[in-house]
Amino acid sequence: MKVFITGGAGFIGSHMAEALLDRGDAVMVLDDLSTGRMENIDHLIDRPGFEYRVGSATDTPLVTELVDRCDVTMHLAAAVGVKLIVDQPVHTIETNVRATEVVLEATAKKKKLVVVASTSEVYGKGVKIPFAEDDDLKLGPTANSRWAYACSKALDEWLALAYWREKGVPVIIPRFFNTVGPRQTGRYGMVLPTLVAQALQGDPLTVYGTGQQTRCFGHVRDVVAAVLALVETPAAVGQVINIGSQEEVTILQLAEVVRELTEADSDIVLVPYTEAYAEGFEDMQRRVPDVSKLERLIGFRPRTSLEEIVRDVVADQRSRLAAT
Numbered sequence: 001m002k003v004f005i006t007g008g009a010g011f012i013g014s015h016m017a018e019a020l021l022d023r024g025d026a027v028m029v030l031d032d033l034s035t036g037r038m039e040n041i042d043h044l045i046d047r048p049g050f051e052y053r054v055g056s057a058t059d060t061p062l063v064t065e066l067v068d069r070c071d072v073t074m075h076l077a078a079a080v081g082v083k084l085i086v087d088q089p090v091h092t093i094e095t096n097v098r099a100t101e102v103v104l105e106a107t108a109k110k111k112k113l114v115v116v117a118s119t120s121e122v123y124g125k126g127v128k129i130p131f132a133e134d135d136d137l138k139l140g141p142t143a144n145s146r147w148a149y150a151c152s153k154a155l156d157e158w159l160a161l162a163y164w165r166e167k168g169v170p171v172i173i174p175r176f177f178n179t180v181g182p183r184q185t186g187r188y189g190m191v192l193p194t195l196v197a198q199a200l201q202g203d204p205l206t207v208y209g210t211g212q213q214t215r216c217f218g219h220v221r222d223v224v225a226a227v228l229a230l231v232e233t234p235a236a237v238g239q240v241i242n243i244g245s246q247e248e249v250t251i252l253q254l255a256e257v258v259r260e261l262t263e264a265d266s267d268i269v270l271v272p273y274t275e276a277y278a279e280g281f282e283d284m285q286r287r288v289p290d291v292s293k294l295e296r297l298i299g300f301r302p303r304t305s306l307e308e309i310v311r312d313v314v315a316d317q318r319s320r321l322a323a324t
């Protein structure tokens, strides 16, 4: 099988490319290197079956050509990261909506399977825990840029489901919860790589708000395995499916685990949201996936423990620091 990955030089995309090559599939990556890095795929370039192009997923002729050359498309390219989303709302909305339209139009011509990456952000301010795929979505006001990401991804979901229902394009829509692991960067506001980098540099660990907000962190290896299993599952077509860990941790506890596993003697400092982001920034208190649909479809769910995940991220950052 040959798989086309938009955003393949990104964090999840590069792990996806590697997993596919490892099992003998061919891979075509398209990435504009906006948040992705060549460094993420440098080790794949000489592997048989690997190809890449630097370009945009909004480039219709290019995307059409690459979709035609592949059997399955994984559309992972997007504007991501809370900081980037708040700082660049126009770029966020344009990238997330246009690129998905271009990819779906291209796959529609030959009705090839396409995976469209969505996010737990679409649950917005929902308070019914855990979040299930058919729950109502509760987004904040348009005056707050934070919700532009959730809304653009929700629109991607609608678009993908519309192509399935109206044009018969086989789509699978994974809603990724917080996904972490080696190669993820803290540059765009991702919490775990930021905390680990701070600890390794001996800087204070910054935790926004009260630190009592919780998240569930899934290892990218488990998340990629789940997507690959879904691609092999006919019943997943036309479905939105949560993918994530159910191990819930407060961000303050996460900072403590990072401090312990890095053996740093950094302080943990609480930073008000108003200092970190624009006035009126809203965050969700809890975000836990209901993964029963995922388990029903593929028989497993992400289970790597938080401690093991943090150890992997620490080892990755230590080896990068040693290489510089």
Ligand SMILES: NC(=O)c1ccc[n+]([C@@H]2O[C@H](COP(=O)([O-])OP(=O)(O)OC[C@H]3O[C@@H](n4cnc5c(N)ncnc54)[C@H](O)[C@@H]3O)[C@@H](O)[C@H]2O)c1
Pocket: 006, 007, 008, 009, 010, 011, 012, 013, 030, 031, 032, 033, 034, 035, 036, 037, 055, 056, 057, 058, 075, 076, 077, 078, 079, 080, 095, 099, 117, 118, 119, 120, 175, 176, 177, 178, 179, 180
């Ligand atoms: N990591 C998470 O916790 C998480 C959670 C929910 C959803 N997601 C989704 O998973 C996907 C991958 O995210 P990630 O965490 O790997 O982030 P990432 O930033 O590492 O990957 C996104 C990639 O898309 C590329 N890209 C952006 N705009 C592009 C364009 N117009 N054309 C071509 N390439 C473009 C970037 O350069 C980057 O390599 C995204 O769709 C994201 O919304 C991720």
